[in-house]
Amino acid sequence: MDPQQRLLLEAAWEAFEDAGIDPRSLRGSETGVFAGISSQDYGPRLHEAPKSSEGYTLTGSFNSVVSGRVAYTFGFEGPAVTVDTACSSSLVALHLACQALRSGECSMALAGGASLRIPHHVGYWYAPGSMVSPTGHCRPFDARSDGTIFGSGVGVVVLKALQDNCVRATFFEIGEHATWAPQLTKQLVDAGMTVGSHTWSHKDLAKNPYAKDIEQAKQEIEMGVSAVHMAAAGGPVAPFFRFPDLQMPADLMTYLGTRNIATFSTDIDTYDFKIRKPEDVVKSVMTKLAKNGKGILLMHDFQHATAEALPEVLRQLKAGGYKIVHMVPKDPVTTLAKYDDMVRAQDKFSNANNTRPESSVVKTISE
Numbered sequence: 001m002d003p004q005q006r007l008l009l010e011a012a013w014e015a016f017e018d019a020g021i022d023p024r025s026l027r028g029s030e031t032g033v034f035a036g037i038s039s040q041d042y043g044p045r046l047h048e049a050p051k052s053s054e055g056y057t058l059t060g061s062f063n064s065v066v067s068g069r070v071a072y073t074f075g076f077e078g079p080a081v082t083v084d085t086a087c088s089s090s091l092v093a094l095h096l097a098c099q100a101l102r103s104g105e106c107s108m109a110l111a112g113g114a115s116l117r118i119p120h121h122v123g124y125w126y127a128p129g130s131m132v133s134p135t136g137h138c139r140p141f142d143a144r145s146d147g148t149i150f151g152s153g154v155g156v157v158v159l160k161a162l163q164d165n166c167v168r169a170t171f172f173e174i175g176e177h178a179t180w181a182p183q184l185t186k187q188l189v190d191a192g193m194t195v196g197s198h199t200w201s202h203k204d205l206a207k208n209p210y211a212k213d214i215e216q217a218k219q220e221i222e223m224g225v226s227a228v229h230m231a232a233a234g235g236p237v238a239p240f241f242r243f244p245d246l247q248m249p250a251d252l253m254t255y256l257g258t259r260n261i262a263t264f265s266t267d268i269d270t271y272d273f274k275i276r277k278p279e280d281v282v283k284s285v286m287t288k289l290a291k292n293g294k295g296i297l298l299m300h301d302f303q304h305a306t307a308e309a310l311p312e313v314l315r316q317l318k319a320g321g322y323k324i325v326h327m328v329p330k331d332p333v334t335t336l337a338k339y340d341d342m343v344r345a346q347d348k349f350s351n352a353n354n355t356r357p358e359s360s361v362v363k364t365i366s367e
Contacts, residue, residue: 027075032106036089036113078106112156175227189235196240267295
């Protein structure tokens, strides 16, 4: 077998290890293999091979076999493509792998290549054409460049569509806040997130004056629904609602039922709004989750420490084998014209009245 094939097999296994993936778990999956390989210097030519190894010489020396050998060894059922575009073979293989992921031809892809010069003098056939550097140095894009030097190497990467690794969350947005930067609501909806509402101005509806006046409480709820719906600019808003302070008056629960709006509580309150360090947010989430085993986590993404903690929280959830469930409603919420008019009367969406600086609404945690 051509050592290039062995190198690709070994590098493929190491690439999965580096990615934290057990390749045995991918047997039967639509994982693709895209291998760039051009040199074919190893072993005897077919007519020179002894009869005892003729069949092995064919499969062991043809470059076209490389991708299929890797796919067969690991049990992958996605596309297997060997690419030979000379010096750019590995780069083109990487390009084709990305295209296959985008088009859905495969769920994951191995991409890379191998090059082994055997014997080492083969590359110097190019010397008469001044392609080989007489000084023995490669200087790409350098005025001193005087040719190339042929080398050997192998490299393989594991690729997966970024979107497949993105978690889709459920957001309960305060109506008035949605008017401050409506483009954020639109971005969430366009990204496939589920967006519900959280009243107009985050009032505790179990306290007066709302506790004594159900019409005023309804207005607080419905204006929030209308504002979030307007901010989404035609995108679907979920008929999902969360009460501030988790206080859920029975009469308002009944009212939301008549509106076909689902109400959400929480199983695990992380109390992240009281925490100032991201590592403490992670500890709070994982400790309480380990105790409960599962449930709805309440987190506040506008808290600085929470935003910083989220990547590590997601990493630990994945490592712990937890599955994050994305809730999607059957139908979007419907608004009531009366409350739509009330939101429009506030005129919060106009640039003239919405004078809050973007820096007070949007903060970049990291680039």
